[in-house]
Amino acid sequence: MTVSAFYENKTILVTGGAGSVGTELVRTLLEYNPHSLVLVDNNEGDVSDLEQDKR
Numbered sequence: 001m002t003v004s005a006f007y008e009n010k011t012i013l014v015t016g017g018a019g020s021v022g023t024e025l026v027r028t029l030l031e032y033n034p035h036s037l038v039l040v041d042n043n044e045g046d047v048s049d050l051e052q053d054k055r
Helices: 003-007 020-030 044-052
Strands: 011-015 036-040
Touching (some): 011 020, 020 036, 036 044
Parallel strands (some): 011 036
């Protein structure tokens, strides 16, 4: 099974999703076409900023 096939159409939870490592992880996971990404972080503002980032 490829990495892409593993994550495709899955719901993925990322804790610490707005931190520096979490942000890069989210950007990488988006390339694998997940069904949805759920980000959890104690900084709601940074999560919102990441959501608005279209890179």
